[in-house]
Amino acid sequence: MATPPFGVAVESADKSQQSFERIDPETPLVDVMGGAARWQRKVHEHGFVALVDAMPRLVPQGKTADFAIVQAARVSYGQGTKHINEDRGLVRYLLRHRHTTPFEMVEFKFHMAMPIFIARQWIRHRTANVNEYSARYSIVPDRFYRPSLESVRQQSSSNRQGGEGVVEADTAEKFLALLEKAESNYREYLELSEKGVARELARVALPVSVYTEWYWKCDLHNLLHFLSLRMDAHAQEEIRVYASAMFDLIREIVPVTCEAFADYQLKSMRLTRLEIEAVRSGLPLGTDNKRELAEWEAKRAQLGL
Numbered sequence: 001m002a003t004p005p006f007g008v009a010v011e012s013a014d015k016s017q018q019s020f021e022r023i024d025p026e027t028p029l030v031d032v033m034g035g036a037a038r039w040q041r042k043v044h045e046h047g048f049v050a051l052v053d054a055m056p057r058l059v060p061q062g063k064t065a066d067f068a069i070v071q072a073a074r075v076s077y078g079q080g081t082k083h084i085n086e087d088r089g090l091v092r093y094l095l096r097h098r099h100t101t102p103f104e105m106v107e108f109k110f111h112m113a114m115p116i117f118i119a120r121q122w123i124r125h126r127t128a129n130v131n132e133y134s135a136r137y138s139i140v141p142d143r144f145y146r147p148s149l150e151s152v153r154q155q156s157s158s159n160r161q162g163g164e165g166v167v168e169a170d171t172a173e174k175f176l177a178l179l180e181k182a183e184s185n186y187r188e189y190l191e192l193s194e195k196g197v198a199r200e201l202a203r204v205a206l207p208v209s210v211y212t213e214w215y216w217k218c219d220l221h222n223l224l225h226f227l228s229l230r231m232d233a234h235a236q237e238e239i240r241v242y243a244s245a246m247f248d249l250i251r252e253i254v255p256v257t258c259e260a261f262a263d264y265q266l267k268s269m270r271l272t273r274l275e276i277e278a279v280r281s282g283l284p285l286g287t288d289n290k291r292e293l294a295e296w297e298a299k300r301a302q303l304g305l
């Protein structure tokens with residue numbers, strides 16, 4: 001074969017490089033999503049979370065995608081994993097001891113729609129691959145997030161970043177009326193876009209309650225990190241529902257990892273040196289920091305102390 005002008009051979013001269021061996025699986029392979037195009041859950045009135053793909057998508061019959069974690073761990077630890085001869089035990093050991101790279105061998109691709117104020121929190125998670133709807137290119141659909149009248153939260157007195165309880169009914173009504181006013185910009189947004197205002201500018205008039213959507217791909221290790229932060233009680237309720245939906249979707253595919261994640265991260269607690277001292281000595285926590293004392297009280301209650 002002639003070498004093209006750029007000096008790159010388009011066909012290898014070494015014929016042995018052109019063939020490969022095709023090896024059939026020892027056990028028949030099955031689709032972890034059961035042949036579905038997507039698994040989807042509705043979130044709020046207009047949002048959704050859909051799992052559209054997974055890696056591995058095909059697993060040996062009788063196994064779950066957890067098998068890819070075990071497979072990777074066994075290549076890295078080799079003989080060292082001989083004593084942990086059971087797959088479930090190995091996955092749990094790896095997660096407990098934060099041996100994280102085997103969990104990066106599993107990936108999930110989601111398609112989701114969420115309000116922009118939630119997308120702003122979400123996009124802070126830098127380890128995912130994201131492809132978002134372009135409001136420069138297309139008109140933004142007419143979808144806005146609105147809480148129900150009964151769920152307009154009151155500003156928390158203890159957590160400056162949070163809400164707790166609900167406001168009185170007339171205040172909630174006024175807030176919903178304000179949201180409606182913000183949404184009413186949409187009509188003029190459409191009109192002015194039609195009159196020639198560039199979409200990239202016209203969108204500036206829309207409130208952050210408007211929905212966007214994206215494809216979001218992440219490996220399991222980083223997805224668990226995302227879930228541990230966004231399923232936590234300190235995360236905003238509107239993002240927590242998305243995170244919980246994602247957890248429910250992947251639980252079907254990596255059940256062993258999800259169980260270990262719940263046991264060792266989601267439902268576990270970390271004790272500080274001062275807290276360990278307090279448990280050992282039975283004395284109060286050795287600090288006068290109000291926030292630390294309050295956190296210790298919450299942990300004591302959880303521990304039933």
Ligand SMILES: Cc1cc2nc3c(=O)[nH]c(=O)nc-3n(C[C@H](O)[C@H](O)[C@H](O)COP(=O)(O)OP(=O)(O)OC[C@H]3O[C@@H](n4cnc5c(N)ncnc54)[C@H](O)[C@@H]3O)c2cc1C
Pocket residue numbers: 124125126127128222225226229230234235236
């Ligand atoms: C309850 C809550 C409140 C928050 N409040 C605020 C706020 O008020 N203001 C605000 O700005 N943000 C806020 N955040 C966002 C927060 O600070 C993090 O940006 C966000 O949670 C993403 O976390 P991460 O960086 O660990 O995750 P990812 O970006 O997913 O990264 C995962 C891990 O990868 C590593 N990593 C990724 N990129 C880098 C890098 N460039 N350099 C070094 N290590 C990297 C880190 O170990 C990181 O933990 C809040 C988050 C939560 C959950």
